[in-house]
Amino acid sequence: xxxxxxxxxxxxxxxxxxxxxxxxxxxxxxxxxxxxxxxxxxxxxxxxxxxxxxxxxxxxxxxxxxxxxxxxxxxxxxxxxxxxxxxxxxxxxxxxxxxxxxxxxxxxxxxxxxxxxxxxxxxxxxxxxxxxxxxxxxxxxxxxxxxxxxxxxxxxxxxxxxxxxxxxxxxxxxxxxxxxxxxxxxxxxxxxxxxxxxxxxxxxxxxxxxxxxxxxxxxxxxxxxxxxxxxxxxxxxxxxxxxxxxxx
Ligand SMILES: Nc1ncnc2c1ncn2[C@@H]1O[C@H](COP(=O)(O)OP(=O)(O)OP(=O)(O)O)[C@@H](O)[C@H]1O
Ligand SMILES: O=C(O)[C@H](O)[C@@H](O)[C@H](O)[C@H](O)CO
Numbered sequence: 001x002x003x004x005x006x007x008x009x010x011x012x013x014x015x016x017x018x019x020x021x022x023x024x025x026x027x028x029x030x031x032x033x034x035x036x037x038x039x040x041x042x043x044x045x046x047x048x049x050x051x052x053x054x055x056x057x058x059x060x061x062x063x064x065x066x067x068x069x070x071x072x073x074x075x076x077x078x079x080x081x082x083x084x085x086x087x088x089x090x091x092x093x094x095x096x097x098x099x100x101x102x103x104x105x106x107x108x109x110x111x112x113x114x115x116x117x118x119x120x121x122x123x124x125x126x127x128x129x130x131x132x133x134x135x136x137x138x139x140x141x142x143x144x145x146x147x148x149x150x151x152x153x154x155x156x157x158x159x160x161x162x163x164x165x166x167x168x169x170x171x172x173x174x175x176x177x178x179x180x181x182x183x184x185x186x187x188x189x190x191x192x193x194x195x196x197x198x199x200x201x202x203x204x205x206x207x208x209x210x211x212x213x214x215x216x217x218x219x220x221x222x223x224x225x226x227x228x229x230x231x232x233x234x235x236x237x238x239x240x241x242x243x244x245x246x247x248x
Contacts, residue, residue: 003220022244064245068143069132070237071159073150074176075193075203078222080147080231083176086230087145087237094139098148111194115202118154125150125158133162136169141143142241151206156214172240173210174233176222180204 070087071078081097088095102110106120128148135144147193150156156173163169180200188197210217222229 036063064142064241065170066168066244067136068241068244069136069159069162069169069171070143070145071150071171071173072145072147072176073173074178074222075149075183075207076149077187077190078176078178079226080176082226083174083230083233084145084147086150087233090234092142092144093141093143094135095133096128096135096144096146098128098146101131110199113196115199115206121155122158125155129159129162133166149203150202152208153211153214160216162163170244172217173217174236175217175219176212176229177219178222182223
């Protein structure tokens with residue numbers, strides 16, 4: 001895969017299987033956003049070439065060794081949707097919005113102010129894992145992006161099972177790290193969403209932040225602006241892709 005393949009110019013083929021449940025962005029705004037993200041991606045690509053004029057000629061084509069499941073994780077309000085949409089457009093990879101796979105019962109429970117239990121989450125986690133594998137298989141792309149709070153280690157382990165019988169697949173967790181008080185503020189500012197700000201505390205009660213031995217975790221500082229967090233996430237994902245292709 002060449003650097004240009006990592007930042008394809010035609011983003012229209014990227015599939016979104018499940019769009020986020022948030023209010024739709026009006027088309028002109030979405031179009032503007034797409035073109036701005038595409039232009040950031042292509043600028044990044046040109047910049048890396050400009051810093052090394054002979055790179056295109058002398059660097060062998062980047063060939064990914066694996067297919068990748070990029071799980072964007074963290075508690076409510078950390079920016080999973082914002083980051084996933086950005087990566088989806090920048091890398092032209094299909095994107096599954098995890099919240100749209102919750103059962104109506106789970107959504108009702110959260111909307112009524114009751115945190116989900118382990119029992120409520122198992123089938124959802126398994127579904128996300130299976131949908132990710134299916135999407136990878138059907139799309140033929142080098143990766144798929146999925147949002148999933150994946151708050152506990154054992155939840156991440158459920159997703160990791162995707163690799164057990166598929167040695168060609170790697171799972172990565174992009175953990176968006178921010179404080180409870182910041183996320184309370186963000187969720188408070190969000191309109192028309194079933195998850196209310198007072199639920200953020202329960203997310204942190206459940207949270208088992210990834211440990212050092214979880215080597216498939218890419219931790220991203222998520223307290224900056226949306227643009228800052230999106231760019232940090234893009235950088236770690238791109239670096240990981242390049243390492244897999246033997247180019248970093
Ligand atoms: N870095 C940021 N700075 C400020 N506001 C942000 C940032 N990232 C996201 N937001 C805003 O915070 C709210 C939550 O963001 P987003 O929906 O992306 O988070 P999420 O992790 O997907 O949340 P949830 O799990 O509750 O769906 C949204 O209103 C979004 O516009
Ligand atoms: O595991 C969970 O508790 C859920 O996935 C939540 O994280 C919500 O769906 C999300 O926060 C929506 O706002």
